[in-house]
Amino acid sequence: MIRSRRAWNARSAGRAVRPARCGCCGAETPPATAPSPRWPAGRAAPRVVVVGSGPAGSWAALRLAEAGVPVTIVEQGKPVQPRRRDLALLTRGQLTESSNYCFGEGGAGTYSDGKLYTRAKDRGGVAEVIADLVRFGAPDDIAVDSRPHVGSNRLPRVLQALRTHLAGLGVDYRFETTVAGLRGAQGRVRAVRLAGGDEIPADVVVLAVGHSARSMYAWAAADGIALERKAIAIGVRIEHPQPLIDELQYGAAAGHPKLPPAFYELTGTDSDRGVYSFCMCPGGWIVPAATEADGVVVNGMSLSRRDSPFANAGLVVTVAADDFGPAAAGPLAGIELQRRVEQAAFRVGGGRFRAPAQRLADFLDGRASTSVGASSYRPGLAPADLTAVLPEFVAQALRGGLRRIGARLPGFLFPDAMLVAAETRTSAPVRLVRDAQTLESPSLGGLFPCGEGAGYAGGIISAALDGARVATRVLAGG
Numbered sequence: 401m402i403r404s405r406r407a408w409n410a411r412s413a414g415r416a417v418r419p420a421r422c423g424c425c426g427a428e429t430p431p432a433t434a435p436s437p438r439w440p441a442g443r444a445a446p447r448v449v450v451v452g453s454g455p456a457g458s459w460a461a462l463r464l465a466e467a468g469v470p471v472t473i474v475e476q477g478k479p480v481q482p483r484r485r486d487l488a489l490l491t492r493g494q495l496t497e498s499s500n501y502c503f504g505e506g507g508a509g510t511y512s513d514g515k516l517y518t519r520a521k522d523r524g525g526v527a528e529v530i531a532d533l534v535r536f537g538a539p540d541d542i543a544v545d546s547r548p549h550v551g552s553n554r555l556p557r558v559l560q561a562l563r564t565h566l567a568g569l570g571v572d573y574r575f576e577t578t579v580a581g582l583r584g585a586q587g588r589v590r591a592v593r594l595a596g597g598d599e600i601p602a603d604v605v606v607l608a609v610g611h612s613a614r615s616m617y618a619w620a621a622a623d624g625i626a627l628e629r630k631a632i633a634i635g636v637r638i639e640h641p642q643p644l645i646d647e648l649q650y651g652a653a654a655g656h657p658k659l660p661p662a663f664y665e666l667t668g669t670d671s672d673r674g675v676y677s678f679c680m681c682p683g684g685w686i687v688p689a690a691t692e693a694d695g696v697v698v699n700g701m702s703l704s705r706r707d708s709p710f711a712n713a714g715l716v717v718t719v720a721a722d723d724f725g726p727a728a729a730g731p732l733a734g735i736e737l738q739r740r741v742e743q744a745a746f747r748v749g750g751g752r753f754r755a756p757a758q759r760l761a762d763f764l765d766g767r768a769s770t771s772v773g774a775s776s777y778r779p780g781l782a783p784a785d786l787t788a789v790l791p792e793f794v795a796q797a798l799r800g801g802l803r804r805i806g807a808r809l810p811g812f813l814f815p816d817a818m819l820v821a822a823e824t825r826t827s828a829p830v831r832l833v834r835d836a837q838t839l840e841s842p843s844l845g846g847l848f849p850c851g852e853g854a855g856y857a858g859g860i861i862s863a864a865l866d867g868a869r870v871a872t873r874v875l876a877g878g
């Protein structure tokens with residue numbers, strides 16, 4: 401059974417925020433009091449270029465700009481409003497490679513569920529990020545919900561308020577501008593090189609490009625920036641009717657108007673491989689999260705009211721770095737594995753970002769589906785045999801995992817639940833190495849790998865926390 405849980409979790413919210421109000425009891429939560437650090441007066445501040453405007457880049461910029469450090473944010477995608485038009489085009493089968501569900505203002509989390517829960521241990525830091533979100537217009541109750549979420553209809557407004565605040569502090573935003581490399585001298589970074597050939601001088605570069613920045617991994621490897629393989633997870637999105645999940649979780653109380661659409665978190669792991677649900681979106685939509693013209697990638701999102709008739713979640717299998725291929729295949733072999741799966745999904749889906757899909761009963765019985773059920777995935781589904789898309793070890797582990805989940809929660813094995821492929825971008829398949837203390841790359845002084853793309857975060861809040869952590873290290877140099 402799922403309960404709606406709320407608890408005060410904004411313990412040490414560290415900045416001047418308007419007081420939050422508990423959504424259930426109305427009690428006012430204390431405003432933040434801790435003073436923000438400042439760059440020391442009389443010392444020349446470094447010129448900081450932040451690459452990527454996702455949560456990691458944005459929170460690095462926020463902490464630095466509020467400390468009086470000059471920051472330029474370089475983002476290959478568009479601001480939230482024009483980005484929305486590119487999402488609409490993608491729904492109709494047309495991808496803009498630099499502006500989509502992964503790329504653009506706010507990064508990959510902008511048009512997401514905006515789920516804000518995290519396993520990060522730095523609860524004080526989490527509380528500060530939540531307080532920041534409230535300060536920029538997110539609803540107060542995210543400070544007291546134990547599973548806070550904002551919704552993709554509200555996040556863009558929060559990001560616009562954040563941008564207005566940062567611009568007011570002098571932060572220079574460069575949208576639709578791609579960083580294509582770095583220039584260093586005497587072991588330190590001197591500038592970022594832009595795709596058109598121009599440079600922006602920099603004493604510090606925060607590389608916060610997200611897990612889908614494949615071109616960055618390629619130029620970083622070519623430039624000798626230390627990077628290594630990192631384990632990922634690959635699988636499908638599973639979609640059920642939301643009322644069915646409500647019944648499984650709430651029993652006789654399902655349908656009660658006071659109950660939110662039910663959530664689940666499931667594991668079907670055996671001793672060999674992890675199989676688990678991931679990023680569950682109650683009342684949500686499966687969205688096309690592709691960034692390349694010949695690959696299908698799916699992910700999930702919800703609006704704040706979570707009112708679609710469907711429940712979806714990633715159902716994924718852990719893929720170890722050794723599964724990417726022999727060591728000789730190099731540190732980028734995980735990207736190649738992701739790409740092979742995404743391209744197979746594109747081929748089997750038949751183009752225009754239609755996604756291959758199989759009914760759950762067909763998948764378990766090992767037969768191709770010949771038709772598909774209703775789904776929230778707008779570009780459309782193509783009936784398929786997902787063993788033609790997924791690596792065999794992933795398909796096998798998924799079958800075993802589903803059976804184990806079904807043994808514990810039989811109703812979950814609804815025969816017409818749809819399995820939609822491919823869920824490949826659960827995290828970065830590469831880690832940019834950094835010093836545990838200074839957080840700098842050992843390859844280039846002043847280069848700070850940051851956030852999910854660098855391998856140090858997984859989710860909106862942990863990425864923002866990593867951005868704040870990097871900012872603290874930069875400020876420590878002052």
Ligand SMILES: Cc1cc2nc3c(=O)[nH]c(=O)nc-3n(C[C@H](O)[C@H](O)[C@H](O)COP(=O)(O)OP(=O)(O)OC[C@H]3O[C@@H](n4cnc5c(N)ncnc54)[C@H](O)[C@@H]3O)c2cc1C
Nearest residue numbers: 452454456476503507508509512515579610851852859860
């Ligand atoms: C559809 C969807 C739903 C999600 N739902 C949730 C959720 O509900 N809760 C949650 O916690 N997480 C969710 N996530 C994951 C979450 O969005 C990421 O974990 C988080 O955004 C990572 O933050 P980041 O700042 O490290 O990178 P990103 O958010 O990926 O941001 C990186 C930015 O860098 C830019 N960039 C990349 N390369 C370059 C370059 N060379 N030059 C200039 N700019 C560049 C990109 O355009 C991008 O905007 C979701 C992701 C997706 C795609």
